[in-house]
Amino acid sequence: MQSATLYEKLGKEQAIKQVVDDFYTRVLADNTVNSFFAHTDMEKQRRHQTAFISFALGSPTPYTGRSMEKAHAGLNLQPEHFDAIVKHLGEALEAHHVPSAEINKIRDRIANLKQAVLYK
Numbered sequence: 001m002q003s004a005t006l007y008e009k010l011g012k013e014q015a016i017k018q019v020v021d022d023f024y025t026r027v028l029a030d031n032t033v034n035s036f037f038a039h040t041d042m043e044k045q046r047r048h049q050t051a052f053i054s055f056a057l058g059s060p061t062p063y064t065g066r067s068m069e070k071a072h073a074g075l076n077l078q079p080e081h082f083d084a085i086v087k088h089l090g091e092a093l094e095a096h097h098v099p100s101a102e103i104n105k106i107r108d109r110i111a112n113l114k115q116a117v118l119y120k
């Protein structure tokens with residue numbers, strides 16, 4: 001039998017949507033990163049981020065948004081911005097009682113995207 005994907009373990013799209021909502025509440029309350037989202041349609045951003053994270057964790061629905069390089073072009077993001085985002089995602093997952101072993105796996109997957117997101 002195939003083992004469950006992280007997407008299934010977390011509770012699929014519905015649970016991930018709640019984590020993403022919580023995540024952006026944290027991001028928008030943090031002055032080190034919130035200015036990047038000053039002109040962002042957050043409704044759309046939440047939808048795209050839910051689709052992206054779902055797909056990254058094993059959802060069968062493909063992510064059809066922009067590549068990570070294109071989505072962050074012109075922002076010139078620095079490591080401290082990346083670290084803040086990872087911290088907020090980890091805390092949102094913790095708040096939703098995702099076990100720390102799963103959070104660590106998610107952190108590893110996100111860390112793989114660092115080169116695609118920084119200094120664009």
Ligand code: HEM
Binds near residue numbers: 065117
């Ligand atoms: C691995 C970490 C990250 C992931 C997985 C990620 C994911 C995404 C996704 C899926 C989108 C939407 C793309 C689309 O609409 O087609 C996006 C856009 C964006 N992200 Fe990220 N992101 C990451 C890191 C960051 C960081 C560190 C910042 C800044 C602190 C940031 C700021 C933004 C902004 C400002 C947009 C564009 C919103 C707009 O179009 O107005 N992201 N990101």
